[in-house]
Amino acid sequence: MSDKNEKKTDCAHEPIEEVSAKMPAEELLYDMADLFKIFGDCTRIKIICALFESELCVNHIAELLSMTQSAISHQLRVLKSARLVKVRREGKTVYYSLADDHIKTIFDQGLEHICE
Amino acid sequence: MSDKNEKKTDCAHEPIEEVSAKMPAEELLYDMADLFKIFGDCTRIKIICALFESELCVNHIAELLSMTQSAISHQLRVLKSARLVKVRREGKTVYYSLADDHIKTIFDQGLEHICE
DNA sequence: TAAACATATGAACAACTGTTCATATGTTTA
DNA sequence: TAAACATATGAACAGTTGTTCATATGTTTA
16 A cells, blocks of 8 residues: 555654644644743843732832843843833833733743742 | 831831731742743643643644744753653653643633733 | 554754953942 | 932943854664
């Protein structure tokens, strides 16, 4: 018999064509990776974690994490461009807070996975 | 008055000492970042996503993602060392599958956040 | 045992990332 | 308006990361 869809290796699992058909769109998976990439840095995780408690201004986040104002500002920009934080200006100071509740859920899920 | 705990900037938010007290341990946050770092790569996300459907062998994952066997093997090692996948050998072929259900939950939360 | 097959791995390299430093922008106060 | 304060930003640099290439390890079959 000449099966054109024959696999190189003979594995006992579901045909890869079927798996392939069930995969989300390539672009969506890219966006997923990009989202998790944001959470994949300790400084940003700390910032997010701090913002769970309270809206904060840049200087205080820097003070809290014992880091440079510049470093924090750069990271806040990353978080902002990913729509994870929102900004509110009041005179000289700029207040940052979390954009929505999904962030907390994702954080908590990660936490649960770690603590097992 | 000489308030030793005075803040450099006078913001209207919760004192940073209180925020600081509520933060999880430094090490835990590092582990969190490390976990999300794994999800923060498109190749690994795709592998994880494929394994949602079925246990798979290395060659087929490579075929599915149109990538080198070597590249996939390297990434599987990363996933394995983070205990996200488990291994089962059967003769020549090695089958990979997801280690637990938390992975699916984290993935789905990310998906939800994206689709909004 | 030799050949074929399936996977793993080390070295190398390019691309990406996070911090620092210097400085710019924007706001308030004296 | 000048000075002080709060934040943002560009360039540079070191450290990290993902892929490739060549090759090694491990398993089965002829």
